[in-house]
Amino acid sequence: MSVATSEVTPPSFGELVRVAARIGCLSFGGPVGQIALMHRELVEDRRWITEAQYLHALNFCHLLPGPEAQQLAIWIGWRLHGLKGGLAAGLLFVLPGALVILALSILYGYAAHLAWFAALFLGIKAAVLAIVVQALLRVAGRALDTPVMRAIALAAFLALFVFDWPFPLVVLGAGLIGTGLAARRPALLNLKPLGAPPPRAPRPWGTTLRAALVGGLLWAAPLVVVVALLGPDHVLARIGLFFAKLAVVTFGGAYAVLAYMAQQAVEGFGWLTPGEMADGLGLAETTPGPLIMVTQYVGYLAAFRSPAPFTPLTAGILGAVLTTWVTFAPCFLWIFALAPWIERLEHAQRLKGGLAAVTAAVVGVIASLSLWFALHLLFARTVPAGLPGLALTLPDPRSLDWRAALLAGLAAWLIFRVRWSLLRVLAASAVGGLVVGQLA
Known part of the structure; x- marks a missing residue:
């Protein structure tokens, strides 16, 4: 229409x-x-x-x-x-999805040790792997339309998965490359020529500065209170600081930042296991609202497991609320501060070039995430490759989980051949997890 x-x-x-x-x-x-x-x-x-x-x-x-x-x-x-x-x-x-994720996180915190619950989530994790691969193919099809874009994507994948470079550094590097290419060789990024410039009008500096000041203070206020009352080393302070930093580098959608979040939450802070991280993504896929809502689940479990001086439930809810606040409050700040500039930003060629290169790098980031999930879902053990200067890990073939491999194959078939909707695939995979759990 x-x-x-x-x-x-x-x-x-x-x-x-x-x-x-x-x-x-x-x-x-x-x-x-x-x-x-x-x-x-x-x-x-x-x-x-x-x-x-x-x-x-x-x-x-x-x-x-x-x-x-x-x-x-x-x-x-x-x-x-x-x-x-x-x-x-x-x-x-954002509120409907936040409330549902909070309820599911509370259930997960108390029931994750039950055999039927673990079997259910084995199926969900298998579906998540297929969904992430589908997202990778979709983003790659849209973003990688020039050889330079494909080279940036490959470099981002190698930097993250093979050399273990920090995610913010990869994003920043891609943005700088794109900015430089946009100024000199925009055709390499497939940038379209700029149209007519926007009409001359007073620049809305006052509106932007007021929104940035008020929004920034409100964004930081809960975190400042937590640090003042509990100290910078408390788990709630660590949660708030980590997800506040994450909120300003989440370019390219949720899948782009999940690899960095998973790496830090699992290997850096030890808040979750790789399987639990995949469980959280499965929960976020089945609920309304932004996929980045998975951060609330991570914040809940991190605080739930280190609750002092609160009860586990109270600490978990505080962790979930704080995570949600520092993740989503910046969205309001960006819009209220920058929306008056929308027509001017549409004509910022260098900014568009930086974004195009970041989008290409996101393909490599999602590829890294897909492989990370696959290794930890399908194999019980991974071992270092043993090559100097590399952070590469390889699976132990003897630790292959046949149940996970079977369910991942089923989910991939339903997505790519039968073309079922996301929710139907998740439901079918969850039931399949319960079935193979009984067989095992």
């Missing part, structure tokens, strides 16, 4: 709240599904936003760190009803 760009019917604030709540409860399927849902509800069916405005805002949100679907929801609310509209649309987009 095509929509004329001039046919716009602004809603009342009450209408915006009702539709935003509906979108928040139905936003399954990751960013692609969420962006499509908002387009259907707000552009096609209700005509609150024009097609041109929607695409313009979506391109703008791709330039920002954090979940682009969440930021698009905030921008739409801001565009329709200013600050209160942005707050309402953004909060309602």
